[in-house]
Amino acid sequence: MPGVKTNERPGTRAVLRHYRMSATKARQVLDLVRGHDVDRAHEILRATPREAARVVSKVLESAVSNARTNDQLEPEELYVSACYADEGPTLKRWRPRARGRATRIRKRTCHITVIVSRMPEERLARLRARQAATSTSLRARRVAASRREQAAPDEEATPGPTADELDELDELEAEDLEEPEAEDLEEQQAEGAGETDADGEGDEVSQSGEAEELEPDEATPEPSAEAPQFEVAAEAVAEEADGEEAEDLLEEEEPAAARRRRGRAAKTAEEEQPGILRPKAPRRLRREAKAQDQTSEEGADEGGAEGSDE
Numbered sequence: 001m002p003g004v005k006t007n008e009r010p011g012t013r014a015v016l017r018h019y020r021m022s023a024t025k026a027r028q029v030l031d032l033v034r035g036h037d038v039d040r041a042h043e044i045l046r047a048t049p050r051e052a053a054r055v056v057s058k059v060l061e062s063a064v065s066n067a068r069t070n071d072q073l074e075p076e077e078l079y080v081s082a083c084y085a086d087e088g089p090t091l092k093r094w095r096p097r098a099r100g101r102a103t104r105i106r107k108r109t110c111h112i113t114v115i116v117s118r119m120p121e122e123r124l125a126r127l128r129a130r131q132a133a134t135s136t137s138l139r140a141r142r143v144a145a146s147r148r149e150q151a152a153p154d155e156e157a158t159p160g161p162t163a164d165e166l167d168e169l170d171e172l173e174a175e176d177l178e179e180p181e182a183e184d185l186e187e188q189q190a191e192g193a194g195e196t197d198a199d200g201e202g203d204e205v206s207q208s209g210e211a212e213e214l215e216p217d218e219a220t221p222e223p224s225a226e227a228p229q230f231e232v233a234a235e236a237v238a239e240e241a242d243g244e245e246a247e248d249l250l251e252e253e254e255p256a257a258a259r260r261r262r263g264r265a266a267k268t269a270e271e272e273q274p275g276i277l278r279p280k281a282p283r284r285l286r287r288e289a290k291a292q293d294q295t296s297e298e299g300a301d302e303g304g305a306e307g308s309d310e
Contacts, residue, residue: 009082012067013116014063015059019111021110023086023087026110027084027085028052029052029053030112030114033045033056033080035080059112063114077118078119086110088111092106093105
């Protein structure tokens with residue numbers, strides 16, 4: 001048995017003919033709204049970023065307007081019962097190509113149809129129950145908000161405790177804190193007296209009240225005046241040794257080029273300012289200079305001894 005023909009489907013329809021768009025592009029958007037109520041279909045179309053969504057939305061509005069005007073139906077009770085896009089006439093155009101040939105260009109058109117109908121009674125009952133629950137929850141929220149607003153001024157108007165009342169409360173708390181402390185002291189004194197009576201002996205205190213002098217410990221040596229001098233000398237020797245070790249490390253780490261630059265800078269400074277003190281030479285250089293002086297002195301002594309023998 002054949003199904004219902006396209007032009008025989010029940011409901012109120014709106015048709016857009018010869019729109020310059022392929023039917024394939026329009027069908028992709030129509031599949032999104034088929035079977036939804038009118039409000040939901042408008043929401044889907046507003047959120048669809050396609051050119052066909054704008055066109056289908058206008059056709060849907062036209063169908064709803066036809067149902068309200070011609071069939072006296074309420075827009076809230078309508079849903080998209082059917083929607084489809086048929087191919088319209090195709091315009092042929094030509095584009096020149098290589099070697100004198102031409103390519104056909106097809107400019108397609110389509111006919112967009114949207115049919116809206118009244119929802120079944122079961123679906124309408126579910127929709128009305130959902131709307132009633134939503135309205136009830138919204139009303140409860142409004143009532144709760146109004147009650148909170150009314151309660152807020154009452155809380156602000158309620159006076160708090162005065163300064164005198166706060167002072168009395170502070171005094172009562174202080175008295176409550178002091179009373180346990182006095183009781184604790186009395187208990188401690190009573191315990192101390194009981195322990196003294198039980199032992200029968202107390203701490204012996206001299207009647208004269210004078211403190212006995214403690215004899216100095218004979219094993220404790222008296223500090224001498226020479227000890228600090230030896231300590232200072234030992235510290236000086238340790239510092240000198242540390243300085244020499246640091247100089248040796250600097251000589252090992254410092255490259256030869258840096259040492260040469262430092263020597264030239266010191267020499268230039270001494271030439272510009274004759275009275276300036278030159279920086280102390282590294283320990284290695286001082287040792288080499290000392291060895292050269294000793295060698296020259298030994299050579300001079302040998303030369304003098306040879307001359308005296310002659």
